[in-house]
Amino acid sequence: MSTVHYTDAATALQPVQSGQRVFIHGSAATPVHLLEALQARHAALKGVELVSITSLGEVNFDRPELRSAFYFNSLFVSAATRSVVNSEAGDYVPIFLSEIPQLFYRNILPLDVALIQVSPPDAHGYVSLGTSVDIARAAVETARYIVAQVNPGCHAPMETGSFTSAGYTHWYGMKPPYPLLIIHPAHHPPWKRSAGMWLRWWKTGPPCNWASAPSRTRYCATSRGTKILVCIRKC
Structure with missing residues (x-):
């Protein structure tokens, strides 16, 4: 196992330079401290x-002082990014979630840096991408640099199987643990809760990422040293 050397966030982000394209890990794994x-x-x-x-x-990027520094190209719009996407400093690409990895693999959107959140290494040197592997697997496979926010509060099951990243990894350690981000159901309007109930009744089969992955494949990402690995399990 290679030793993981941690650094502060400012030093870890040095690979990010003007004119580059940077991937941001999404959903519950959004690396807020790195952002x-x-x-x-x-x-x-x-x-x-x-x-x-x-x-x-x-993660509000819709601020006047950030307009010249950042352009937000959103592949899925959320409450945190809606305002910047609707401004001159952002845009939206309508695309199926299952098709997004091909934007990275085919160099349609080549990535210079991937900002991700992972769990601390276990006894074997593996880390997990946690709750949000989705398109992050393709991002860490193709980005030239990977900046990992190591969060003791980020956990997910480990399984066998692997891939190796093309990029060099910078590790930013977090202490104490930062709780994973969640969406509180109580904040949803009635129509959204009703839609969720219908979808739950309609779904069949084991609990997989059924809405976005037709192959019904569940992913769990890991890393050994500075190599990012991903584990795949068919449901």
Whole structure:
């Protein structure tokens, strides 16, 4: 096992340079602390394209001082990104979730840096991408640099199978643990809760990512040292 050397967020984000395209890990795994540190560098950056699906947490990029530094290219719009997507500093690409990895694999949207959140290494040196592997698997396979926010509060099952990333990994350690981001059902309007009930009744088979992966494949990502690995299990 290779030793993981942690650094502070500002140092870990040094690979991000003007004019690059940066992937942001989404949903419950949104690396909020890395994004805050990235925003703090806005004066030194220009024209950085941010690519993400649904983002959670306080990640507001719709601020005047950030307009020249960042352009938000959203593949799924969420409450945290809706305002910037509707401004001159952002845009939206309508696409199925299951098709997004091909944007990275085929170099339609080649990635310079991937900002991700992972669990701490276990006894064997493996880490997990946690609750949001989705398109992050393709991002860590193709990005030239990977900046990992290591969060003791991020956990997921480990399984066998692997792939190796093409990028070099910078590790940013978090202490104490930062709780994973959640959406509170009580905040949903009645029509949204009703739709969720119908979808739950309609779904059949084992609990997989049925809405976005026709292959009914569940992914669990891991890393050994500076190599990012992913494990695949068919349901």
